[in-house]
Amino acid sequence: MAVTLGQVARHAGVSLATASRALNGSARTVGDGLAARVRASAEELGYLPNAPAQALARASTATIGVLLHDIADPYFGALAKGATDTAADAGLLTMVLNTGGDPEVELRCIRMLHAQRVRAIVLAGSGYTDPAATAAIDAALSLYRAEGGAVTAVTDHGDGYDTVLPDNRGGAAALTRALLGQGYRRLAVIAGPARFRVSAERLAGVTDALAEFGLTLGQILLEQAEFSRTGGREAVGRLLAATGPGRERPEAVLALSDVCAVGVLAELRERGIDVPGEIAVAGFDDIPLAADLAPALTTVRMPLLEMGAEAVGLALSRQAAARSEPVRVLRLPVEPTLRASTGTP
Template sequence: MTATLADVAARARVSPATVSRVLNGNYPVAASTRDRVLRAVDELDYVLNGQASSLAAATSDLVGILVNDIADPFFGIMASAAQSEIGGQEGTGRGGGEKLAVVCNTGGSPERELTYLTLLQRQRAAAVVLTGGALEDPGHSAAVSAKLARLADAGTRVVLCGRPPLPGVESVATTLTFDNRGGGQRLTEHLLSLGHRRIGYVAGPVERTTTRHRLEGHRAALAAVGLAEKGLAGGGPDVTQDQLTVHGGYDRGSGYRATLELLHREPSLTAVVAANDTVALGACAALRERGLRIPEDVSVAGFDDLPFSVDVVPALTTVRLPLYEAGARAGRLAMGREAPPEGGVAMVRAELTARASTAAPRQ
């Protein structure tokens, strides 16, 4: 049975007028009330009646680009590239106009991600681009899959950029996935080839796929030289790989704090691998505060090859992800101006970029 506006109001414990205000966005509503209404809309799969209902399978000129943090260059670069492809093409919109690309900043909140997908579904978005790693939570993954399937059924193109393939939507979504495992492995192999064996790892949030995949690559490189589980050569006998890994956010402050913790656990570290380039900046600050030189005393490596990486002193060894190119490709796929890859999934290669922040350890 099709849900009605009254059903939504009853589920959200508000008046039908409040539901209408939330959906039309024409009157201020408390954030908690708005979230409750949108959650009820989602749970009941409510579709607007009348003219909007008759157009439920049509699409508008709106394209949504979902990011975790628009202030993070990792997401900003991809969003900018995608937006250029989406909004900068003459005559691609209905009636010959351009598409309107809207960047939706989730702040890393899984609830906010679902809310934006609900709103984009309600606006009959022409396309949706989801960027960055996914949350490692089966319930959330199932909810996102269901949302994307509904969007696709209504004619919305779905593109994942920088995410692993999402189970359940392989047939309706095009995926550009980053080779985070391979990049992490090549980065640690580089340090091992220089002679490092006492390597600390500053990881990202434990619940993110990007974190797990990059750490898996790091551990695979260590396993290849017999350092997967045991304490590191020359280090304390009880120091394990888990103790040489500290998780935190993808920000400078987390890199700073985690590196101080690593130095406390293993003062004889000769290298630190950071979850990304911003985290690596924090690691460098912590090392300098302790009077350690980079790379003479401790080598530092990052991930992503953000624009500032080549300009810091010393220039940062990192793994380059072609973020702008991937974002632009996602934009073209969202507009249907590029054919999807075979099987709907393409791996974006991560390339080692060795610079001055890494060197052989002191003997």
């Protein structure tokens, strides 16, 4: 059985990273004494270094990695297009990885991209609210950055990362304010999964706007669902099932994701409920098909292509900049776009 680098590291009494740098020609130097000890252990154990691994250790590849929660979701598809187009203009290839919104999968993807020596990693999905998951991901990204990799995030992934930050909270507040301003009072909100930071940001925006009208979350109908078409259908089904004596149907449903809102529209259409005549519907993101739905969907416009493009731009400029340069946050405005699904043609 071939001797592994881990066995060499243990024999020499050094970390795996130190053994790798000593034997694989990394640009990061190792002290003469440690390097000699590692080489002596490798020779004694008969370790044969892997030539491709040595080459990858000397320099990063002309590749970047983009992590998405769901590549089938048009929101993430638009982010990916912005990112890949910008990378291509810089002469780089892009590896797009689908995590399913699972932090353990995301952690494995980060480690794989690190092993592949990609030039930069773009975190294009929402950060997680679980402190343990966040800490594990941060630790893996710290190792990657220590070896020269650049990391940028789209939306909030915590402190320490260059970030493209659309105003999720402000956008949700503005749209809620617009619906209340149209006279809708029996409002139902379909929020996203609690494990994502963006869900909390958008729901906080709804809370802000309600307070301006003397209302609280406890005075409206609230459901949580996955940001998916199925999630939207199931959530509005629960809302309708809960209505009856003493609890009227909502006048308007605000789904805090366009894909979720598409599911709401489909379920209401199947039940023969007119939109917006009986129930108005609004979403969030302004995915490419939002304006083409029947009725066209009221939503919050997010500059999705620009967000993906700016994230790659930040990553590439970070590589060219001094590592000590402060973290940069690019704040992008968003705006509600009123369409026929809420009675505005």
